[in-house]
Every structure is written in C-alpha cells, then in structure tokens.
Amino acid sequence: MLxxxxxxxxxxxxxxxxxxxxxxxxVAKAYALPILGxxxxxxxxxxxxxxxxxxxxxxxxxRETSILFLMFPRGLITAVLALLVLAARGQAFFYVPAxxxxxxxxxxxxxxxxxxxxxxxxxxxxxxxxxxxxxVGAPTPEPELPA
Numbered sequence: 001m002l003x004x005x006x007x008x009x010x011x012x013x014x015x016x017x018x019x020x021x022x023x024x025x026x027v028a029k030a031y032a033l034p035i036l037g038x039x040x041x042x043x044x045x046x047x048x049x050x051x052x053x054x055x056x057x058x059x060x061x062x063r064e065t066s067i068l069f070l071m072f073p074r075g076l077i078t079a080v081l082a083l084l085v086l087a088a089r090g091q092a093f094f095y096v097p098a099x100x101x102x103x104x105x106x107x108x109x110x111x112x113x114x115x116x117x118x119x120x121x122x123x124x125x126x127x128x129x130x131x132x133x134x135x136v137g138a139p140t141p142e143p144e145l146p147a
C-alpha cells in the first residue's frame with residue numbers, strides 16, 4: 001500500500017509540474033525588483049532560521065550549515081497559492097503566477113547549488129582504497145605469478 005501511495009504521489013506531482021511548466025510565463029521587467037525583494041527576503045529568513053537553530057544542533061559543522069542554508073526550495077504550494085490568488089482576484093493579479101514561477105525557479109537553482117556543493121564535499125570525505133578496511137576473515141587474493 002505504501003508503494004502505491006508513493007507512486008500516486010509522484011504521478012500527481014509530476015502532472016502538476018508539467019501543468020505549471022505549460023502555464024509558466026516570463027515575468028516582465030517591471031516585476032524584477034519585487035521578485036528580487038522576495039528572493040532577498042527568503043534568503044535572509046532562511047539564513048536567520050539556520051543561524052537561530054544552529055545552537056540546538058551541536059554536531060553540525062560549517063559545511064553542513066551552508067547546505068542547510070541553501071535547501072529551501074519552493075514548488076507545489078507556492079504555485080498553487082499563486083494560481084488561487086489569480087482565480088480569486090481575477091486579472092488584476094495576472095502577474096502573481098509569473099512571479100511565483102520565477103521564485104520557484106530560483107529557489108530550486110539554490111537547491112541544485114547545494115547538491116553540487118554537498119556532492120563535492122562527500123567526494124573529499126570518501127576513503128581511498130588504501131584507507132578502506134579489509135573484512136576480517138575475508139580471503140586475501142593470491143598474488144599473480146609472472147608468465
């Protein structure tokens with residue numbers, strides 16, 4: 001039952017994001033400044049939230065804090081609310097879905113940056129073959145004899 005629920009959730013989200021992509025509009029230059037303000041407010045709020053909760057999580061280093069800071073995507077809820085505002089208030093708020101799409105796009109780009117940084121950090125933490133411990137009781141390979 002859990003697998004069915006997971007598949008159904010994936011299908012609904014996939015369908016919604018395809019629909020959102022079809023309805024996506026490029027925001028006009030007049031709304032670029034408000035969008036930058038929204039993004040700045042989101043970044044500031046996220047930074048404050050990460051810094052405020054950092055004292056309660058003691059074993060988090062600086063790299064993990066930067067990853068937590070960048071992990072704040074917007075998506076399904078933001079887009080649905082933007083479409084609801086448009087439906088409720090009419091064409092007076094025609095710009096809200098385009099602004100929401102732009103915010104969703106940029107916050108998801110922040111998540112991509114975080115994933116790349118995290119992957120690069122993990123590559124530096126992976127042990128080399130020489131440092132990898134061998135299993136106790138595992139057979140050791142026979143050395144190859146020259147032919």
